[in-house]
Amino acid sequence: MPHKEMWEGFFNPAQTLAVMGLDKDVTDAAEFGCGYGTFTIPAAKMIRGAMHAIDIDAEMVAQTKEAAGKAGLKNVNAVLRDFVAEGTGLNNESVDYVMLFNILHIEDPGALLREAWRILRRGGKLGIIHWNYDPATPRGPSMDIRPKPEQCIQWAREAGFSGPVQYDLKPYHYGIVLTKQGAIRRI
């Protein structure tokens, strides 16, 4: 990760979250890989319930907790955990929104999407944000592992999600919102 000030200069988190359909209708949400809490903290302010923030890096968890404390937020549950090895630890159908922001370049994106499906309530939303598939972006994963939006949509469809809506999150990112429809699927 670049240092915090540089990373946070790439985004307008509150505006992005509003575009991505995170609002007061969401009760509980989870972010896989919260980093500095760039999106966790504004999301926690926007929702009514718990904001679960999971990261494998103790420093990222500490910074997210500190930012939540400074903002006076009581609903941020920042957890040190490897969600690839151990899953999120959240109950089936326990959140309304899952944030997969700048994370789907990992080795097994399908496993992450299936975990997102498992913890989402029916009718819940999955938000994906990633760096544009463009080598000119100032940061971002190397092009050989950086997913194109159509690739993310295909992976998400394979995990059971439907209804993708795509956004251009200028200047450097794209966003995709998908839904876990009401149909019963084995989890």
Ligand SMILES: C[S@@+](CC[C@H](N)C(=O)[O-])C[C@H]1O[C@@H](n2cnc3c(N)ncnc32)[C@H](O)[C@@H]1O
């Ligand atoms: C590129 S940062 C994105 C942070 C945040 N989502 C954002 O967009 O500002 C990815 C984060 O995911 C975390 N991460 C990567 N692999 C992980 C894993 N297996 N389990 C938990 N966290 C992980 C990293 O430590 C890092 O903080």
